[in-house]
Amino acid sequence: MSLIEAIKQLIIELGAGGIFVATALEYGCFPVSSEILLPFIGYVIAVNGYSLFYTILIATIGGMIGTTSCYLVGRLGGKMFEKLAERFEGVALGVGKAQGIFEKYGKESVFFARLFPIARTYISFPAGLAKMPAVPFLVYTAFGVFLWNTALISAGYFLGSHWDICKAFLKAYQWQLSGGIAFVVILFIVARNRSRKKHGL
Numbered sequence: 001m002s003l004i005e006a007i008k009q010l011i012i013e014l015g016a017g018g019i020f021v022a023t024a025l026e027y028g029c030f031p032v033s034s035e036i037l038l039p040f041i042g043y044v045i046a047v048n049g050y051s052l053f054y055t056i057l058i059a060t061i062g063g064m065i066g067t068t069s070c071y072l073v074g075r076l077g078g079k080m081f082e083k084l085a086e087r088f089e090g091v092a093l094g095v096g097k098a099q100g101i102f103e104k105y106g107k108e109s110v111f112f113a114r115l116f117p118i119a120r121t122y123i124s125f126p127a128g129l130a131k132m133p134a135v136p137f138l139v140y141t142a143f144g145v146f147l148w149n150t151a152l153i154s155a156g157y158f159l160g161s162h163w164d165i166c167k168a169f170l171k172a173y174q175w176q177l178s179g180g181i182a183f184v185v186i187l188f189i190v191a192r193n194r195s196r197k198k199h200g201l
Contacts, residue, residue, distance in 0.1 A: 011045075012044065012048065020065075024065045026063075027064075027067045028069050028070060035152070038152035038156065042055075047160075052154065055153060056146070064142060068124070070122070071132075074126060074129040075131060099126035102123060107132055107136055107140065110132070110137055111140035114143075115148060
């Protein structure tokens, strides 16, 4: 049985519990691409009549658990982190790239990195290593995970049996899509801040 088939069975048999476990594993650096997993989840819930909003909520909670576990590994540091990096070369490379982003852009990178390849998965480690306070980490992470889950699960949900089109599209245009989402968020933040200043808030 392929990994995708196993995940499909997990979701069908456990429902919300399966979605929670699958997304927790993916965001916890398990070797499953979100570009495959999330649209596939959207397709499965469409076929089985599950609520899209409820699914996104469960997937976001699962993602929060996965990313928080990586954050804690980084925060505890020491031998646990060293052994993980030594055992998995991909983790060491991903963390190295994510650490460069975190050092350059600070705590806000925890939000924006959720929208970009590689950094999305590994940004939690350098945030933990830097001892970033838990509350802002969780807030930034929640917004980033929610946005990414909403975009990809919704795509799979509305594409139905053609969910794999989303995978092909992301493979070709992932950076453009991620940049577009980030740009819209930045515009929203700027507009909100200007509105607050205008009204003296």
